[in-house]
Amino acid sequence: MREFEYVRADEIGQAVATVTADPAASYLAGGTTQLDLMKDGVLGPERLVDITRLPMRGVAREGGTLRVGALTTMEELAADPTVAGRLPLVRQALLLGASVQLRNMATIGGNLLQRTRCRYFRDPTVPACNKRSPGTGCAAVTGAARMHAVLGAGRACIALHASDLAVALVALDAVVHVQSRDGTRSIPLTGFYLLPGDTPDRENVLAHGELITAVDIPLPPEGTRSGYLKVRDRASYEFALASAAVALILDDGVIREARVALGGVGTVPWRAREAEDVLRGAPAAAPAFLAAAEASVRDPFTVPGTAFKVELAKRTLVRALRTVAEAS
């Protein structure tokens, strides 16, 4: 690993000022992504600003919103009583991710900013990776692709967004709170991530030095049923091949409100609004679920290794909808 300076921040303003002033500085939270990538030689910050002592940890209910501090760990958020009672899709997305050891270190802010698991991105000996080295091409498009995206993808990059939590949070219209040297701003998570286009190195709307301080999760109305289904190569400790976050309000067997997002298939956590439009007002039964699944995976970009994901994503969504609709 390249040598770097370690700085422990005591207050938010100091952390933001330090990173903003230095293009070679990065934040360090739980370190489960950041340190891996440094050891692999993918990232080489000259200064790491440890934010773990900052007052950004904990979960608080404020009316109809759950405010989650960015340093809250995945395990802490999953154990929160409001999450357990009102947000099953969030709890399931958290507990189906990583391992308990990782979830005890990994923070919510870091989870939203985790980098792709594309093997070519994570191997600096591979020259062609537009995300790591803009303008060099994409080794995955002609190489071994499986844990890659089919939605929002293109020839420049097919890297998957790997966060499970982000999929549940885009379905719920969560909002990210950010601190910069100039003040604060709030960003809807649905507008936080950027499609790769011709600039896959730009993954989100944050400017260098902006710090995520909290995430607001609007609580769905009482009586909402929800769930997160994750399909993967092995039963635990594995990223999704396809996943679906679903929230439904049923009225006498008819779907009054629907929220749907897909994971494991998108370059960003994929909100499937077309599927929601199909579901709203329809009887909660197979024909609507199948039509929603068809609508959710429009215009995929596939390579031989990822073509199977189109059908897998549809089946995953149908199963998730059925499971949530049938839950008592």
Ligand code: FAD
């Ligand atoms: P760090 O590694 O400290 O930081 C990650 C990035 O975010 C860095 O660039 C850092 O500078 C930046 N950052 C961190 N906090 C902030 C902040 N508040 N504001 C601005 N920037 C910030 N995730 C899943 O969703 N599902 C899985 O199945 C899953 N499996 C995993 C398996 C393994 C083996 C590993 C290593 C990880 C897995 N993960 C999975 C990813 C894991 O959830 C993330 O690594 C973790 O959430 C990152 O949080 P962290 O606090 O460790 O972030």
Ligand code: SF4
């Ligand atoms: Fe790089 Fe994206 Fe291609 Fe992977 S898919 S090699 S991250 S450009």
